[in-house]
Amino acid sequence: GNIDPALRAFEEHRREFIETMREIRKKNPHIEPDELQKQAEYEMINRGPKSRAFYRVQATRRLIGGGDIVRRKLEKEHDRTTEALINAQEKHARENTCRIFFDPAHYTVLENVGTFDVVVGRDGGPAGLTVMVDYCTEDGTANAGSDFIPVKGTLTFYPEDRNHRISIEIIDDDVFEEDEHFYLHLSNLRVRTRDGLILDPTKIGGVPVASLEMPATATVMILDDDHAGVFGFEHDHFEIIESCGHLNLKVQRHSGARGKVIIPFCTIDGSAISGKDYEKKEGEVVFEDNQTEAFVEIGVVDTEEYERQEHFFIELGEPIWAKKMSGIDCRLAIQAGISIPRHCAPSSTNIRGAIRQTRHLPFYWRPVVISRANYMQLTTIY
The missing domain is CATH 2.60.40.2030 (CalX-beta domain)
Known part of the structure; x- marks a missing residue:
């Protein structure tokens, strides 16, 4: 079908990133989550054809979040023309459209972490805009109720809000398990006017005033802490x-x-x-x-x-x-x-x-x- 090439590249990148983390953890089962993710990030830098640099930059930015040293290293791999094009496109989009996204889109936690937060970010768009978005968890190899507590709800971004946090609880047990993962999705984006009307941002006319930026799905990898x-x-x-x-x-x-x-x-x-x-x-x-x-x-x-x-x-x-x-x-x-x-x-x-x-x-x-x-x-x- 007509799948956005950036979205396709991001999903491929996500799967490759998860598999890379699993390979590293098999070699070092007691590696700390932060170090595991860092090693996986650097491993990903050296993979893939350079001709796909544009989409790999975008995917890795979202996976590891803003301001990361790995992102800066990735950007340096591309020539000035490509980087200028990316910056120009981002500037234009930021001025006209409010973007809602996970930042970062990948979390690695130990099974005994208890509760942790997933961050949803907001960037750009017209001043004075209130945006609402729904969220919910979905099973991957990890199952709701036995591996994590499922959540769903609605986030409201008022004009001054730049991020919100979704709290997720991981269930710790004494059972030997593979490292597992599950997903958290964003959906049903809408804007609220000053007089309380709820509108679909894509149907207001012209350039959408708000959009779900890739990635609209976050991955949470649970590292098992029950070692024989x-x-x-x-x-x-x-x-x-x-x-x-x-x-x-x-x-x-x-x-x-x-x-x-x-x-x-x-x-x-x-x-x-x-x-x-x-x-x-x-x-x-x-x-x-x-x-x-x-x-x-x-x-x-x-x-x-x-x-x-x-x-x-x-x-x-x-x-x-x-x-x-x-x-x-x-x-x-x-x-x-x-x-x-x-x-x-x-x-x-x-x-x-x-x-x-x-x-x-x-x-x-x-x-x-x-x-x-x-x-x-x-x-x-x-």
């Missing part, structure tokens, strides 16, 4: 002597300890063979709510024979949220590494350094690919 934690061994490689008999390997949990979580594990042969050099083992480590460490015990066979150095692996599997809930992702991760108990460590124990790579794994029904970095290697010295 990051699980893993302390180091990825160490050496032991076979006469130690067994190892109690500590599995650590940090960056959150919410809920009961099961971590499968198994031993895997390397040059060392299960049953001959060590005891094959497969099982599960169970972390109760708020539990931060657990142990895996592995037996080591003392053959009392000279052998070259041999090694085997222990693999942590995909974390399982013990109380499985349909449609909800647990934000769990496997972190490579292992620690060696002091009573089993010879004086020559060589810990070659920890690998701090973290892979964020989805919930139990999705496939998992475990890289070699997610293995722990045991080398026995004879």
Whole structure:
């Protein structure tokens, strides 16, 4: 259809912006909302063809609000002719039409924020104008009643008003959820005359005295604050002597300890063979709510024979949220590494350094690919 190219570009930009934020948060689940939004803004600067600069400037202005350093950086990317054209168009519109819009049009909040305000701005137009506009929330991936309290109402901008605030309450719970979002819409713009008549600004004649400026929709992203934690061994490689008999390997949990979580594990042969050099083992480590460490015990066979150095692996599997809930992702991760108990460590124990790579794994029904970095290697010295 005949869709305004600026509106189309803005909606594409909005979706891309949300997806960018999700990608950044997957890499850093504990990033602060302000820093998350800032990183997403800078990421967006470097995307997209420069030929679409005009619409990208407009979209980003509204997403991040007026006066932001990112907006100024974006404006510098365009030549003087394009910038002059934008300024001329904005000046003409400001003098003749009162614009109502969200400023900014994107909000990122933690689930435990409680109540926060969405700002609706007013700019330009004839003097002495009173403007009214309706607002209402709409579900996205977040649902009214379970994730946020729905709101609807009418804002009245008197001639001296430059902005209004809409208060929204976010519902905090103890359930693991994906980062979710919902929308807040502006609609039914009208003007009120001095004698109390309510008129449609588009039907008064000539240039509209008021208009809903893009964006007429704000997006609110809710960041889940219920973290099951990051699980893993302390180091990825160490050496032991076979006469130690067994190892109690500590599995650590940090960056959150919410809920009961099961971590499968198994031993895997390397040059060392299960049953001959060590005891094959497969099982599960169970972390109760708020539990931060657990142990895996592995037996080591003392053959009392000279052998070259041999090694085997222990693999942590995909974390399982013990109380499985349909449609909800647990934000769990496997972190490579292992620690060696002091009573089993010879004086020559060589810990070659920890690998701090973290892979964020989805919930139990999705496939998992475990890289070699997610293995722990045991080398026995004879």
